[in-house]
Amino acid sequence: METVLSINSVSKSYGPIQALKNVTFDVPPGSVFGILGPNGSGKTTLLGIILDVLKADEGSYQWLGGMPHDAARRSIGSLLETPNFYHYMSAWDNLQVAAAIKQRGKDDREVVLEKTGLWQRKDSKFKTYSLGMKQRLAIASTLLGNPDVLVFDEPTNGLDPAGIAEIRDLIMQLNREGKTIIMASHLLDEVEKVCTHVAILKRGDLLLSGKVDEVLVSEDQVEISAPDIAKLLATISVMPGVHSVKQQNGSLQLNCDTHISTTQINEYCIQNGITLSHLVLKKKSLETKFIELTNK
C-alpha cells in the first residue's frame, strides 16, 4: 500500500464561504501526519469529509488503496471535533456501542480504558466526566480493535499539561508500533513535537505539504555578529549562497542555501579579515514558518 489516504482536489463551500479549495495530498503509511492551520482554515471540514459526515462539493478521497469507505472507517479509529457519546451511559457501555458498530474491539475495552487512565471510572456515566476525561474516552474509543490508522482532530483539547504530555507520548508510542496517525491541530508545538509530515491550510487553501524536516530545513537561519557590524554586512552580503541578510538587534540574520554550513561562513569571514563574535544556526521553528505562511 503506497498511501493510507489519498485526497484528490477536494473542494467544499458553506454558502459564499469556500471552506476548502482544491485540496490534494497523500498520507504515507507509518507517518504522523499533521494537518495544521489557524481556526477556520478548513481542518475539521477536511476531516469531516474523509470521515463521511460532510459532503464534498467536488473531488474525491481514497482510503487504504480504495477500500469501501464504510469498511475503511470501521478499520480506523477516529476522533472528530468533540467526544460524542450517549450522556446517560457509562464509558463501558458507550464503548460497547462503538465496538458493535466497528464490529471489532469489544474485548479491548479494558485495555483501552487502562491505557487512557479511565479504568477506575468505567462505570460512571459520561455526563459526569470532566472535559479532559471525555477527551480521553474519545481517544480510548479510537483504539478499539487496535487499528492501523488513527485520525485525531485536536486530540489534546481540554487536557491539562500532564494530560497533553501523556497523549503526546501515546501518539508517539502508537507511531512506533507502526500505526499511521493523521492529526489536525492548531497547536504548533504539539505538531512539531510528534509529526513526521505536515500539511498547512489557510482559509481552505493548501499552502504546503511534505516531511516536517524537508519543509523546515531549507528555512534554517544563521545568526552572526562581529565588532564591526557594517563591515560584516558588506562582506557577508556578497558571499556566494547567501540569499538575504537582515540586520536585527546588533546581529545579522542570514538566509542561505542548504549546502552552506556555519563552518563555511566562519571560514569566509576569517578569509575576509573578520572575526565573528557570535555564530549560531537557528532552525526556523514551525511557528515562525506557520505565521510567515499564513500571514502572506
Add this chain to the structure above:
Amino acid sequence: MNNLLNIEWLKVRKYPTFWIMAGMFAVLLPLWNYSINNGFMKMGGNGKNGINILDQAYAFDNVWQNLGWWSSIFVVFISVLVIIITTNEYTFKTNRQNVIDGWTRLQVLHAKWLMVLTLAIGTTIYVFITGIAFGAANDSMANFPGNISGLFYIFILSLNYYGFALLIAYLFKRSGIAIGIFFLYNMIIESLVRGFVNWRFDFPAGNLMPLQTSDELLPFPLIDIAKTLVQTEEQITDTAYVIVSLAWVAVYYIVSRFRLLKSDW
C-alpha cells in the same frame, strides 16, 4: 438488520426516559380501560351519576376497536419517545460518531426505521395481550378473537404515528421544537386542514391527511356502532385507509432518507 436493531437496543436499554415513556403506555392504557370497564370513569358525568356507555365495548367483538381507539391516544407517549431518542443523536452528535465508527448514512436511517417497526409491532402485541385480558374478563373465550381486524389497524396506526414522529425528529433535530411541532400538527393543524377540506369538497379528502387516515381506521367505538345501526355509507373504505396510511409511511421514509443522505451532519 439484526445487528442494527441490536445496536439500537444497546443505546436505549439503560435510558431511563425509554423505560418511563414505554412504562406510561404500558400502565396507563390498561388502567384507563379498566376504569371505564368498571364504571370508575363515565361519559356524561363523573362518579355514580354518569352514564356508562362504553363499558359494554370490552367483549371480543368490540374490544379491538375500543382498545384501538384509546391506543390512538396513548401511542403519543411512544411517538414522543421516538422523537427524543432520535433528536438525542443530534444533541449528543452520536449520529456523526456512528458514521465515523463505520455505519453508512443509510444504516443510521435503517436502524431508526427498524426501531420504529419494532415499536409498532411491540405496541400491537401489547394491545393484543391487553385485549385478551379484557375480553376474557367480559366475554367467553369461545367468542375469541372476534373482530380482530382492529388489531391490524392498531399496527398500521402505530407505524404511521412513529414513522411520522421519526420524520419530524429528522426535520427539526431538536427535541423541544420537534415535540412541539408533533403536538401542534396532531392536535390542531391537521384538524383545521381536515375540517376545511371536508367542508369545501363533497369527498372527505381531509380524512386522508397523514395521521387522520389511520385514525379513521379506529373511530370512537360508539360512532362505529351507530354507523352500523343507521347504515350510513362510507365514502372511503378501510382498505383505502390502510393503503393511504402505508403510502404516508413510505413518504416519511423517502423524505427522511433524502434528508439524511444529502445533508451535512
